[in-house]
Amino acid sequence: MSSAFPGLRLTDLTLGYDRHPAVHHVSGTFEAGSLTAIVGPNGAGKSTLLKGIKGLLPVLGGRIDCGAWASSALAYLPQQAEIEHDFPISVLDVVLLGHWQTIGMFRAATRTMRQQAEDALAAVGLAGFERRPLAALSVGQRQRVLFARVLLQDSPVILLDEPFNALDARTTADLLALVQRWHGEGRTVIAVLHDLEQVRQYFPRTLLLAREVIGWGATAETLTREALLRARAMGEAWSETASLCVRPPLADEVAG
Numbered sequence: 395m396s397s398a399f400p401g402l403r404l405t406d407l408t409l410g411y412d413r414h415p416a417v418h419h420v421s422g423t424f425e426a427g428s429l430t431a432i433v434g435p436n437g438a439g440k441s442t443l444l445k446g447i448k449g450l451l452p453v454l455g456g457r458i459d460c461g462a463w464a465s466s467a468l469a470y471l472p473q474q475a476e477i478e479h480d481f482p483i484s485v486l487d488v489v490l491l492g493h494w495q496t497i498g499m500f501r502a503a504t505r506t507m508r509q510q511a512e513d514a515l516a517a518v519g520l521a522g523f524e525r526r527p528l529a530a531l532s533v534g535q536r537q538r539v540l541f542a543r544v545l546l547q548d549s550p551v552i553l554l555d556e557p558f559n560a561l562d563a564r565t566t567a568d569l570l571a572l573v574q575r576w577h578g579e580g581r582t583v584i585a586v587l588h589d590l591e592q593v594r595q596y597f598p599r600t601l602l603l604a605r606e607v608i609g610w611g612a613t614a615e616t617l618t619r620e621a622l623l624r625a626r627a628m629g630e631a632w633s634e635t636a637s638l639c640v641r642p643p644l645a646d647e648v649a650g
């Protein structure tokens with residue numbers, strides 16, 4: 395699955411809103427097939443980084459490089475708060491949106507696509523829910539639907555923003571198992587998470603972010619007490635009105 399995907403390389407990347415950086419000078423690589431948690435204090439820029447990788451925000455500085463892969467080919471699960479749940483749409487149609495790239499705006503889904511969507515719903519424990527309106531589902535069921543949509547996308551890279559937020563233990567365990575399955579299939583999975591115990595247990599790699607990279611590597615080596623304290627202090631010291639700063643790229647950013 396991941397053989398053609400070269401990994402995701404960030405070089406001196408700055409992202410933000412209205413020319414104000416929200417996260418800056420991020421350099422490093424999500425290796426192909428890696429499973430990485432992005433953690434950091436509130437407002438650290440975690441969601442901003444995922445959105446930037448997905449191509450939803452303009453790059454204010456630096457580069458995102460994933461070879462020939464377009465950002466539109468990356469699967470992205472936004473935070474639940476950003477999803478319009480009241481939209482009158484059936485569960486099956488939400489999952490079929492995973493085929494958006496193939497179907498386009500005006501073509502109907504094929505029988506095979508519908509079958510794949512039904513299979514994806516069965517895989518997340520929602521067989522028989524196809525015709526229900528999305529709005530009639532519980533928070534956990536809706537998250538299962540969105541995971542089914544990611545399944546259907548069959549992307550080499552999966553970006554998940556707080557995927558287990560507000561879910562019960564059973565749903566979390568089921569969806570975590572799906573994340574592990576994707577990792578086992580060689581996909582590159584990146585998830586924004588807050589539960590550090592969960593990260594330590596299930597995510598081999600961690601990017602600790604506080605507007606800039608505090609640490610990025612094996613989880614046990616990255617989530618040290620010192621690094622977490624530093625991340626908190628960096629987050630608190632950040633000025634929301636800061637404008638773009640220019641710092642020359644470090645030697646390894648230029649060479650690497």
Ligand SMILES: Nc1ncnc2c1ncn2[C@@H]1O[C@H](COP(=O)(O)OP(=O)(O)OP(=O)(O)O)[C@@H](O)[C@H]1O
Nearest residue numbers: 411412416434435436437438439440441442443634
């Ligand atoms: N649409 C937006 N317009 C302007 N500023 C924004 C926007 N979205 C986020 N920000 C700002 O960018 C900064 C980083 O926000 P972001 O949501 O990326 O942080 P986060 O680490 O994901 O936080 P949390 O853990 O609270 O979800 C914050 O200061 C936030 O206020």
